[in-house]
Amino acid sequence: MKTGTTAARHETRQIHVGSVAVGGGAPISVQSMTITKTADVEGTLQQIYALTAAGCDIVRCTCNEQEAAEGLAQIVPRSPVPIIADIHHQYRMALAAMEAGVQGLRLNPGNIRRPEHIKAVAAEARDRGVPIRIGVNGGSLDPKLYEKYDGVTPEAMVESAVQEMAYFDEVGFDLIKISVKASSVPLMVEAYRLLAETTDHPLHLGVTEAGPPPAGLIKGTAGIATLLLEGIGDTIRYSLTADPVDEARAGRQLLESLGLRERKNIDLIACPSCGRAEIDVIDVAQRAMEAFGDREIPLQVAVMGCVVNGPGEARDADLGIAAGAKRGHLFVKGRNVAVVPEDEMVEALVEWAEFIHEHGVKAAIARADTVRAEREAARDRAALLASQGADANHAAEKIVEIRRTVDASSASDR
Numbered sequence: 001m002k003t004g005t006t007a008a009r010h011e012t013r014q015i016h017v018g019s020v021a022v023g024g025g026a027p028i029s030v031q032s033m034t035i036t037k038t039a040d041v042e043g044t045l046q047q048i049y050a051l052t053a054a055g056c057d058i059v060r061c062t063c064n065e066q067e068a069a070e071g072l073a074q075i076v077p078r079s080p081v082p083i084i085a086d087i088h089h090q091y092r093m094a095l096a097a098m099e100a101g102v103q104g105l106r107l108n109p110g111n112i113r114r115p116e117h118i119k120a121v122a123a124e125a126r127d128r129g130v131p132i133r134i135g136v137n138g139g140s141l142d143p144k145l146y147e148k149y150d151g152v153t154p155e156a157m158v159e160s161a162v163q164e165m166a167y168f169d170e171v172g173f174d175l176i177k178i179s180v181k182a183s184s185v186p187l188m189v190e191a192y193r194l195l196a197e198t199t200d201h202p203l204h205l206g207v208t209e210a211g212p213p214p215a216g217l218i219k220g221t222a223g224i225a226t227l228l229l230e231g232i233g234d235t236i237r238y239s240l241t242a243d244p245v246d247e248a249r250a251g252r253q254l255l256e257s258l259g260l261r262e263r264k265n266i267d268l269i270a271c272p273s274c275g276r277a278e279i280d281v282i283d284v285a286q287r288a289m290e291a292f293g294d295r296e297i298p299l300q301v302a303v304m305g306c307v308v309n310g311p312g313e314a315r316d317a318d319l320g321i322a323a324g325a326k327r328g329h330l331f332v333k334g335r336n337v338a339v340v341p342e343d344e345m346v347e348a349l350v351e352w353a354e355f356i357h358e359h360g361v362k363a364a365i366a367r368a369d370t371v372r373a374e375r376e377a378a379r380d381r382a383a384l385l386a387s388q389g390a391d392a393n394h395a396a397e398k399i400v401e402i403r404r405t406v407d408a409s410s411a412s413d414r
């Protein structure tokens, strides 16, 4: 693991969800959940493949009825990643899912409360070597604990997990990971901190019912990233009201951005656009994201609104494109390499990214006519400066206004 500003990882035991190691220093894994009916085998498998392509390591499917368990029996052998069955109120569905061959279970202690049922599931899981996540959820906390703590508190959530572990312990089962999710970020963060002090079982992080993006993404990131930067967490899931592929992508991108996983896909950066922009930066960036899709090209690619500042601002990107006078200027590590018509910018980016991925930065620069590209960029830069002036963002006017305001307020203070 790259450390950077990240605290040392909280030490946890290691379990295996099928082929994926969780905890004990294993790479932090990304999870998501299908939203198809699990009985719809083909539809569910299509979604599992889409999630895998987006960077998901483990997929959870609901197992709420017999048809779902039967679907799992067909899905598990064809899935490219381990499958976890999400169990609701019926412990029998947990037994059925194990029968179907799932590589993991998720139980909510708030939903299955009879000790004999919990122990029956744990004993079966022990015999089969199937790990179980104890998935405490603030919204469905055991009413007794709710009463004891006068509401949903970090202590109540952790106690719920501890009680469940005690049942597991009675039957000698310890292939456990734990989550204490809540929709409130501060509550969830406190609960996980307390949990990390309480146990060395691996922890699954998430902010539950975070809602649709962008608010859901922000809530999920606030909670998950805070804990990861403290070294807490072994596997993560964003819970978004959105296509689950977005959850997987978000999880992957968060880990990559924190330096906790190697980059697998394009890291697209784009300038925020300003008075100089010669293109609709949001539109071009969006189209570029779509064009790259889930291709495994681990490069940083920049979409910049103007050739006046773009290549310089994004000089550390492996590849970028900046808009000139109706043309796109491609640059590699800040060096101008080619000029393309504006409507071919996205295609050109993809083509150059593929070339760099295959042959490297040096070869890309070597194949380019950098002298001509730089001359053309200089020409467009000059044309833009001539048409927009040196101060396209009207900063000078704002500076004058700022000075006037500051002067006026200090004069009134005297």
Ligand code: SF4
Pocket (backbone or CB within 6 Å): 271, 272, 273, 274, 275, 276, 277, 278, 304, 305, 306, 307, 308, 309, 310, 313
């Ligand atoms: S100066 Fe150019 S590259 Fe920088 S934000 Fe404005 S449009 Fe984008």
